Amino acid sequence: MIALLQRDLALSVRAGGGFGLALVFFLIVVTLTPFAVGPDSAILAGIAAGILWIGALLSCLLSLDRILALDYEDGSLELLATAPIPLEAVASVKALAHWLTTGLPLTLVAPVLGVLLNLPGPGYFWLTLSLAIGTPALSVIGTFGAALTVGLKRGGLLLSLIVLPLYVPTLIFGAEVARRGAAGMAPTTPLALLAGITLATIALLPFASAAAIRINLR
Amino acid sequence: MSLWEYANPRRFMALSGAVLPWVSVGAIAALVIGLGWGFFLTPDDFRQGSTVKIIYIHVPSAMVAINAWLMMLVTSLVWLIRRHHVSALAAKAAAPIGATMTLIALITGAIWGQPMWGTWWAWDPRLTSFLILFLFYLGYMALWAAIDNPDTAAELTSVLCIVGSVFAILSRYALVFWNQGLHQGASLSMDAEENVADVFYWPLLVSIAGFVGLFVMLVLIRTRTEVRSRRLKALLQRERMA
Amino acid sequence: MIPDLGKYAVAVVSAYGVTIALILVLIGVSLRQSIRTRQALREVENARMSKEVTPDTKKETELHG
Numbered sequence: 001m002i003a004l005l006q007r008d009l010a011l012s013v014r015a016g017g018g019f020g021l022a023l024v025f026f027l028i029v030v031t032l033t034p035f036a037v038g039p040d041s042a043i044l045a046g047i048a049a050g051i052l053w054i055g056a057l058l059s060c061l062l063s064l065d066r067i068l069a070l071d072y073e074d075g076s077l078e079l080l081a082t083a084p085i086p087l088e089a090v091a092s093v094k095a096l097a098h099w100l101t102t103g104l105p106l107t108l109v110a111p112v113l114g115v116l117l118n119l120p121g122p123g124y125f126w127l128t129l130s131l132a133i134g135t136p137a138l139s140v141i142g143t144f145g146a147a148l149t150v151g152l153k154r155g156g157l158l159l160s161l162i163v164l165p166l167y168v169p170t171l172i173f174g175a176e177v178a179r180r181g182a183a184g185m186a187p188t189t190p191l192a193l194l195a196g197i198t199l200a201t202i203a204l205l206p207f208a209s210a211a212a213i214r215i216n217l218r
Numbered sequence: 219m220s221l222w223e224y225a226n227p228r229r230f231m232a233l234s235g236a237v238l239p240w241v242s243v244g245a246i247a248a249l250v251i252g253l254g255w256g257f258f259l260t261p262d263d264f265r266q267g268s269t270v271k272i273i274y275i276h277v278p279s280a281m282v283a284i285n286a287w288l289m290m291l292v293t294s295l296v297w298l299i300r301r302h303h304v305s306a307l308a309a310k311a312a313a314p315i316g317a318t319m320t321l322i323a324l325i326t327g328a329i330w331g332q333p334m335w336g337t338w339w340a341w342d343p344r345l346t347s348f349l350i351l352f353l354f355y356l357g358y359m360a361l362w363a364a365i366d367n368p369d370t371a372a373e374l375t376s377v378l379c380i381v382g383s384v385f386a387i388l389s390r391y392a393l394v395f396w397n398q399g400l401h402q403g404a405s406l407s408m409d410a411e412e413n414v415a416d417v418f419y420w421p422l423l424v425s426i427a428g429f430v431g432l433f434v435m436l437v438l439i440r441t442r443t444e445v446r447s448r449r450l451k452a453l454l455q456r457e458r459m460a
Numbered sequence: 461m462i463p464d465l466g467k468y469a470v471a472v473v474s475a476y477g478v479t480i481a482l483i484l485v486l487i488g489v490s491l492r493q494s495i496r497t498r499q500a501l502r503e504v505e506n507a508r509m510s511k512e513v514t515p516d517t518k519k520e521t522e523l524h525g
Contacts, residue, residue: 144381148361148374158364162357162378165350166385169392176396193395197388208381215373257476269468275479318486322479329475333468432483436490443494450501453508 001085001093008097012066022059022102023109029055030113041118048117049127049178055113056106056131057138057167064142065159067098068150068213077150081217091209092202095136095143103135119182126181130194134174137198140205141166147212169197227445230304234438241438245431252278252425260421272330274422278429280323283351286316286433290358291383294376304445306372309379310362311440315433317355324348343393350389354382368448 012019033051037043071077080090110131111124119127145163149155173194180187256274290309297306327345328338339345361378365371 148378149364151370152364155364158357158360161353161360165353165357165389166382168350169385169388172389172392172396190395193392205381208377212374212377215370215377218370253476257472268472271472272475275475279479314489315486318482322482325478325482326475329471329478333471436486439490439494443490443497446494446497446501450497450504453501453504457504457508 001089004080004085004090004093005097008094009100011070012063012097012101019101022063023105025062026055026059026106026109027113029058030116033117045118045120045182048114048119049123049182050175051117052110052114052119052127053131053134053171053175053178056103056110056135057171059106060102060135060138060142061160061163063098063102064146064163065149065156067094067143067146069146069155072150072216077213078217081213087210087213088206091143091147091206091213092140095140095202095206095209098143099136099139103131103139107131107135120184122184123178123182126187127178130174130177130181130187130191133191133195133198134170137170137201138167140198140201140209141170144205144209144212147209147216150213151216170194173197227304227449231442231445234442238435238438238442241431242435245428245435247428248424248431249428252421252423252428255421256425260418269330269333270418272326273418274425276323276326276330277422278426279319279326280348281426282429282433283316283319283323283348285430286312286319287351287354287379287383287386289437290316290379294379297372298376298380303372303448304441306376307444307448308437308441309376310372311444312433312437313355313359313362315436315440317352317359319429319433320348320352320355324352343390343396346393347386347390350393351386354386358382368451 030051033047034044037047068077071080081087083090107128111119111128114124114127142163145159145166148162149159152158173190176190177187177194180190253274256271260271262268262270290312293305293309293312296302297309324345327348331340332338358375358378361375362371365374
């Protein structure tokens with residue numbers, strides 16, 4: 001399993017693997033926002049937490065179809081399915097690799113981009129924390145979506161359509177934590193709920209992902 | 219004689235063919251009576267004026283929208299556990315109906331909200347969860363449409379339906395939380411049941427029966443179409459192989 | 461005939477109009493698909509029947525109608 005993780009990480013960091021693309025996309029979203037809503041720093045401060053969450057979510061979405069598509073095309077997914085480790089573990093490792101190359105860098109970059117959007121002082125800590133807790137759920141849910149659409153030739157857009165409604169609870173609680181934190185209110189309740197959703201998805205969704213992969217390989 | 223007998227396509231076709239005319243006549247009669255009664259014969263509400271008449275389409279369509287998803291969940295589970303093809307096809311057949319009903323509920327809600335709340339749309343948990351339900355329907359139908367192999371499509375959409383149901387419920391509670399977090403106590407959502415007097419109650423009941431009947435009728439028609447098209451595909455396949 | 465709907469007439473009538481239109485479209489699409497599949501199936505089955513009438517296919521055709 002560790003070997004699989006190392007392989008996936010190496011593949012995504014290599015040229016064309018998509019690593020860094022998500023970060024650049026995140027930067028672009030944040031850059032474009034003031035052009036769209038105007039440079040008023042009070043307005044930007046109000047929506048900064050939400051924009052950063054939306055940006056992170058969309059950047060995460062970009063690289064989802066790479067989680068499984070390449071392995072499906074060259075047949076290594078079938079090898080993994082017959083390997084001694086269970087497919088549920090494979091799905092979990094894939095999600096972990098996706099998070100390490102997408103969710104984690106996005107979380108680390110978000111506070112820097114927060115400066116551009118005039119994020120209020122107390123918001124930085126809560127934004128980073130909420131992204132750190134929330135983005136694993138995005139990766140796990142995304143892996144499920146990728147598993148559903150892996151057999152399709154052009155599944156990218158369909159993948160987004162399927163995954164985005166599933167992101168709603170994570171986004172609501174994650175952005176709520178960041179917003180309350182930025183506004184100086186107590187964010188512990190949404191934080192607990194966000195952590196609950198993340199833990200539940202990590203615990204349960206790999207089973208659904210593995211089931212979907214099995215169906216697609218049959 | 220158990221319920222599972224009807225999972226056999228041939229038995230299903232025979233039974234549904236026999237039942238369909240009755241269901242159709244009953245559904246359309248109930249729909250015409252319920253909506254006609256509601257539109258022409260009920261008095262105006264003293265607060266809402268004549269917009270109260272929208273309730274006869276809004277409430278039944280919303281009920282069917284939710285229960286259609288519930289039915290898809292049950293049929294998906296039946297397909298995954300007991301492998302009855304008709305069950306999977308019934309889930310596929312129900313999705314466009316549910317989506318249409320969700321759309322009707324959203325549109326009539328917006329039309330009602332404009333004069334009553336002064337806005338077409340508010341990010342109230344109830345409205346928002348219906349919008350998300352609509353997105354779920356779209357994703358589900360898109361997945362069905364995208365996959366060529368019908369058995370694979372049936373299984374993957376079933377998995378999506380089950381996972382989607384969990385997330386739909388989660389979203390519903392998240393939205394209630396989210397809305398309260400935004401504007402405390404500002405309850406835009408008028409509960410339909412709380413201000414329904416007897417004059418409005420009976421036509422509403424008939425309308426609900428009409429919408430449910432319409433749903434059953436359409437599910438039967440569409441499932442029969444799906445069964446036939448599956449058979450058609452199988453025959454063509456055999457032809458090509460021969 | 462049409463009841464007095466007061467100042468909300470446009471809202472009420474448009475709500476009913478949109479709903480009825482959507483339902484009719486849904487019924488129309490469902491029926492059209494149903495008729496088309498039924499015809500296509502019948503054609504294929506008739507073609508098979510004329511080629512070889514085996515008891516098996518005959519029974520299937522009768523039952524599927």
